[in-house]
Structure formats: structure tokens, C-alpha cells
Amino acid sequence: MNILFTLCGRAGSKGYENKNLKTFLNIPLVYYSIAAIDMYIKNEARKEDCIDVVLNTDSGDLIDLVTKQTKILVDVIHREASLGGDAVPKVSVIKDCMIQMETKKDKKYNMVVDFDITSPLRTRKDVGNAIEKKAAREDADVVYSVTASRRNPYFNMVKEENGYFCKAIASEYTARQQAPVFYDMNASIYAYSVEALREKEAKVFFNDKCDAILMKDTGILDIDSEEDFELMQVIARYLFDTNNEYIRLYKAALSIKESTNI
Template sequence: MSVYAFIFARGNSKGLPGKNIRMLGGHPLIAHSIRVAQQVAGIDRIFVSTDSDEIAVIAETYGVTVIRRPDELATDTAPEWLAWRHAISYLHAQGHKFDVFVSLPATSPLRSVEDVEQCLACIDRHTDVVVTVTPASRSPFFNMVVRDSDGVSQLVCSGSSAHRRQDAPAVYDMTTVAYVATPTFILTNERIFSGRVRSVIVPRHRAVDIDDIYDFKMAEMLLADKENNYVGR
């Protein structure tokens, strides 16, 4: 099967301006996704979809192909699903046919090569999408609530008969470590959970999703700790 990897990176981040080109561990943030993709066995081509000239230059410096994203698909309100469709349709129009689509968001720089390879191993004819998850620190059965305008609150899963956390189903947070799907599924459906979804569990220290400066500082700390441990071996 032919496997194409994509990194979707807008230039106008609001939570942390310029985050995709912000330096982390000696490389721009987006480069961490590129470098992992370059090490994954089975990935044939790597593309960066962006509206930003700065991001495009960095992507080309790291040896990957740039797909120019239309401005209307690079706003805060534009669903990334539409950017996925645009990239696939653009490549199809260029004569590129591929079997597996992989998205490696720039905001998840601590993923490992093995995380991505596990996701690729899970995609088959019975699976439409593979996502990554990490154990949740809170549970809708015990300490997650919904509330109305008067502040009246109740548990998200208020009808559950589980009285101990150990008796409730394990719950997970979705992460941005990796998404794997078929191009056909993306082009013919409206969202991830329209199909049969499988998940791969990744540890929390590799599942940091950078949205603001606090997330970035956490990533810096974890990356430094990883590098120090490696040097110490």
C-alpha cells in the first residue's frame, strides 16, 4: 500500500501566535512532525499543507513538499476535515493515487516513531479511521459535570449504576498524536466517527497537544527530560 503523510499547519494561531515555527529543542515545532514521519517505515511521501510562507519555507528546508492551503480553509472556524479533503483532492488532481492517509499534527511534537507505526498497523479493510488516545485523568461517571445557565449541575453519565471508579468503564482522551484513514473515507464522509474507528493508546508524556504557552512549556520540560535521560544512558 502507498502511504502519504500530511502535516496541516496554519500560520495564524490565536492561542500561541507563531507556534508552528516556534523553536522547540533546536527545531521549529513543525519540524518535529516532519522528522518523525521521515523515520516511519512505510511512509512514502510527506506533505505540509499551509497558508503561511514562513511555514512553507521551513517545510521545504526539511525536504518535504508543500501544498498551499486556500485562505478560507485556514481560519479559526474552518474544520480541519476540509483541509484534509483539499489536500487529497489536490494530489488526486496531480495524478497522485495513494491508499493510506496519515495526519501528524504539528501540535504533538513528542510522539514516537513507534506510535505512528502502531497506528498504521491497525488500519485494515474493517477499519475506517485509527486515532490515538491517552488515559483520561477525569471520568464522566464520577467527576465531569454538565451545568445549565443557573449553575445546576449533574454528572455527564448521571444514569450510571457504577458506584466505584473501578467499576466504571475506562475512559480516554483523544490526542493529536496521529490520525490514519483511507482517502476514500475522508472524501465521502463528514467526520471521523462516521465510520468504524479503532484507537491506539499512547502514554500521556507523548500526548502533549500544544495550544497555548503553558502546553509549550510542558513540551519543553518533557523534551529536555527525554534528552537528559538519553544522554545519561
């Protein structure tokens, strides 16, 4: 199977300035994503799999970070200005990665797997689970990672309406366990159908024909603020001390850092 891993990060950020360039527990944030790819290749991938990795960015500093490491060859695509705006769906950037890499490598991919740089705590098993499920679900346009939701729109989520607050979805449920089960998309792993990337409209991509894998909820936050960043480091320190899968991730990320002159 031909798999393309994509890492996409714009320069700057309105939510949290230069978040893709942050150092997370003394290791550049992006190295955790590269470490997860490295671990997948070494421990989960089949011998016959052909795997490429590409960074799509308009940030020279991010390019410098990624190309300094020597563990994995990462191709670089300099993001076009037309794909750099706040309103551009990330799916459009990933599609562009696929098209350009197919031309550059003279091959067709069977799957495109995107990692969000700001969700560093994914294990090799998480990656393997997503790829395995997408391979089994040819009918699904994407398999993405989720965590169990701590709030439920039928029970304990509310909205403001006509001067009052009310349940997000009106219901007569008196216990959370009675309500339909909801999940949070945790912005970590997305395993895409190449056909869907080519043909499906980006802005409605996640409205239908999706499947999911469940990840550890206490280990995952999408970093989009200084508060997120600080809390994630507290959680990560604990996991890197107590959980074998996350210990392996930390050691792999540290090894990538040590392969550079940083």
C-alpha cells in the same frame, strides 16, 4: 502501499499565536513531525511502500522552515482562503491535500496519515502502530491516537446545570474502576481511509467507524497555549534524557535542523 503524510498548519492562531512556528527545545516544532516521518520510512516502512509528504499552509514562514531542511522532500500546497477559516474542519484540508497530490503525483493513495504539528512527541513505533492497525482495519474510516483519560464523565467530571454542579453523566459508581473506560484523543496521529475522506461528511467524521492506538500519556500534550508549550518542554526534556524511543526522536529532529542553515 502508497501513503501520503500530511502536515497542516495555518498562519497565526487564536489560541496561541504562531504556534506552528515555535522553536521547541531549540529545534523548530515542525521538525519533530518530519523526524517521525523520516524514522518511519527508514525503520518501519516496507521496501515496496511509496511515501509522499505534503505541507498545506498559508504561512510563508512555515513553508520556509520546511523547505530549508534536506532530509525529506516535502511538497507544498498553498492553502486556499476558503479552507483557512477557524470553522473549517481539518478533515476538509486533508481531503484537499489528497486530491491535489493524487493529481500532482499521478497516483492513488491507499492511506493518508496526518500529523498535528503541535503534538511533537510521537515515536516511530507510534506511527507504525497507527499505520499497521489502519491497514488491518479496512472497515474503519480512521485510526487515531489516544491516551488513557485521567478523568471520567461517570465519576469525576462535572458540569453546571440549573445553578448546581453535577456529574457529567449521572451514575451510581463509587469507584473510578467501576465506570466505563474513556480515552482522550491526543491530536497526534490520524491514519485515514481514502474512501472515507472522499465520501464522508467532514463535520461528523469522527462520530462513528473509528479505531485507535494507545500512546504514552505523560509524553503527549496538544500545544494550544503558552502553558501547554512550557509544560511540554519540561516533559520532553525528561523523556529525551531517559527514554530511548524519545531520544531517537530528538536526535532525528536535531539532524533535520542541522541539515539547514538555521
